[in-house]
Amino acid sequence: xxxxxxxxxxxxxxxxxxxxxxxxxxxxxxxxxxxxxxxxxxxxxxxxxxxxxxxxxxxxxxxxxxxxxxxxxxxxxxxxxxxxxxxxxxxxxxxxxxxxxxxxxxxxxxxxxxxxxxxxxxxxxxxxxxxxxxxxxxxxxxxxxxxxxxxxxxxxxxxxxxxxxxxxxxxxxxxxxxxxxxxxxxxxxxxxxxxxxxxxxxxxx
DNA sequence: GCGACAG
DNA sequence: ATCTTGTCGC
Numbered sequence: 591x592x593x594x595x596x597x598x599x600x601x602x603x604x605x606x607x608x609x610x611x612x613x614x615x616x617x618x619x620x621x622x623x624x625x626x627x628x629x630x631x632x633x634x635x636x637x638x639x640x641x642x643x644x645x646x647x648x649x650x651x652x653x654x655x656x657x658x659x660x661x662x663x664x665x666x667x668x669x670x671x672x673x674x675x676x677x678x679x680x681x682x683x684x685x686x687x688x689x690x691x692x693x694x695x696x697x698x699x700x701x702x703x704x705x706x707x708x709x710x711x712x713x714x715x716x717x718x719x720x721x722x723x724x725x726x727x728x729x730x731x732x733x734x735x736x737x738x739x740x741x742x743x744x745x746x747x748x749x750x751x752x753x754x755x756x757x758x759x760x761x762x763x764x765x766x767x768x769x770x771x772x773x774x775x776x777x778x779x780x781x782x783x784x785x786x787x788x789x790x791x792x793x794x795x
Numbered sequence: 796g797c798g799a800c801a802g
Numbered sequence: 803a804t805c806t807t808g809t810c811g812c
Contacts, residue, residue, distance in 0.1 A: 593802075595803055604803095632803070634800040641802070641803095663801045673801070694801045727801085 591648065591678075592662045592760035593641050595628070596768050596775065603775040604628050606644035607764040609756055609791055610656050614745060616755045618791035621784050623767060624648025625775050634694065635669050638677035645674075649682055651780075658734070658742070659686040660756045664694050665731035667707050667715035679732025686731030687739040688715075689757055693727060701736065716740045720752045759794050763787045 591608045603625055610620040624647030628640045641663075649659075665675030665688030675688030696707030696714055705717040707727065713736060715729040728743050730736050746754035753761065766787065767773035773783035 593803080595802090597804085632802060634802090637801055668801080675801095688801085690801050692801060693799095695799085 591645050591659060592757060592764045593644060594764040594768060598776070601627055604641060604644040605764055605767050605773070605775070606641070606648040607760045607767060607787065608645070608648045608652065609760045609763060610652065611746075611756050611759070613657075616746060616748075616795065618759060618788060618795055620652065621763065621788040621791055622648045622651035623773060623778070623780060623783055623787065624651065625778070637663055638674035641674060642677055642681070645678060646681065649678075651784075655684065657685065659684050659731065660743070660746075660754060661686055661688050661731060662690070662757055662761070664688045664690045664715065664727065665729040666736075667694060667696050667709070667727060667729040669695050671709065671714065673729070675729065675731030685733040687734055687743065688727075688729040688731050689743055689754060690715075690727040690729070691724070691753075704740070718744070720747065724752050726753065755795075759791050762794055763790060766790055 593606045596603045606624040608622045624644045626643035661675035664673035679686030699708035701713035706713045707715040715727045719725045743754050772779040
């Protein structure tokens with residue numbers, strides 16, 4: 591799941607895209623979109639309150655519920671140990687993992703000899719170097735251990751990419767949605783939009 | 796008062 | 803996240 595924003599003369603909309611992939615083939619099998627008007631501005635630590643609405647809406651459009659939700663943001667590596675990955679996992683009652691591109695909080699430490707982030711001496715995220723320049727922060731969302739989260743995310747990382755395939759595709763699609771008429775708020779043709787985006791996902795796979 | 800600060 | 807000109811490198 592990933593989000594993007596769109597400014598219209600009157601208001602601002604958040605567009606959430608959930609891309610369901612088959613594992614371990616990583617083939618896209620389904621795409622859903624969800625819209626909302628952000629309730630609050632972006633405030634570090636309160637991301638879930640701004641982005642969860644659209645994500646929740648997109649999730650409700652899923653026919654078969656996925657086995658795992660990968661969220662763009664932190665889970666346990668949060669000031670209150672409950673970032674957006676945790677919020678969504680609990681609210682949707684589904685296993686979830688947080689994959690963030692930047693650190694929010696936590697001190698450098700190690701976990702099983704791996705670079706990590708700790709809070710109260712507890713490992714809350716594993717830092718994974720994806721390129722010489724970039725790194726990602728993998729954390730527990732809900733019902734998945736840190737070790738399992740780390741293993742799964744690594745298995746969804748393709749050679750040249752900085753993000754796990756599900757997040758990579760969702761990120762591309764949420765931006766593409768703003769270019770597709772059928773996807774544009776305030777009155778999108780959701781069915782048509784999702785069909786177009788799924789085809790786009792297959793091209794990116 | 797100063798630095799840190801997911802998307 | 804979004805905006806936004808130019809630039810380095812394959």
